Amino acid sequence: MLSLIAAEAAIFTIFVVAYIFYIDKSLSGPMPKTCSNFRSLILFCLLSSSVTIHLAVRLCGNAKVGAFGLWWFVTIALGAIFLVGTAREWQRLIFEKGLTISTNLFGTTYYSLVGCMLFMSLRD
Numbered sequence: 242m243l244s245l246i247a248a249e250a251a252i253f254t255i256f257v258v259a260y261i262f263y264i265d266k267s268l269s270g271p272m273p274k275t276c277s278n279f280r281s282l283i284l285f286c287l288l289s290s291s292v293t294i295h296l297a298v299r300l301c302g303n304a305k306v307g308a309f310g311l312w313w314f315v316t317i318a319l320g321a322i323f324l325v326g327t328a329r330e331w332q333r334l335i336f337e338k339g340l341t342i343s344t345n346l347f348g349t350t351y352y353s354l355v356g357c358m359l360f361m362s363l364r365d
Contacts, residue, residue: 249361253354253357259350259354263347271338271345271347280330283322283323283326283330290320293319300312331352
């Protein structure tokens with residue numbers, strides 16, 4: 242388990258470093274300044290779902306089924322908001338801004354990083 246966590250942390254770190262390194266290095270296509278529209282609600286939902294699932298698991302271990310169900314539902318709702326928000330953001334970037342994974346280095350690292358976050362959040 243520790244090896245899996247270390248490998249995922251390493252992959253995520255590599256994507257973050259590549260994303261930061263390639264900001265403003267592309268010669269073509271949309272740039273981060275013209276595309277980025279930081280969505281704090283989406284990020285809040287992703288981070289909060291980790292807290293709510295932790296609470297749900299703790300309550301399940303204490304045999305508090307009703308409270309577990311509530312926090313489990315909140316976790317699912319937060320995850321759904323995150324997925325829908327990310328899909329809408331990708332739709333905007335692809336169809337309005339023309340940013341795809343093959344457009345430039347920014348597009349490649351952006352979609353890879355967000356895809357990695359999506360995979361990790363769905364896996365949990």
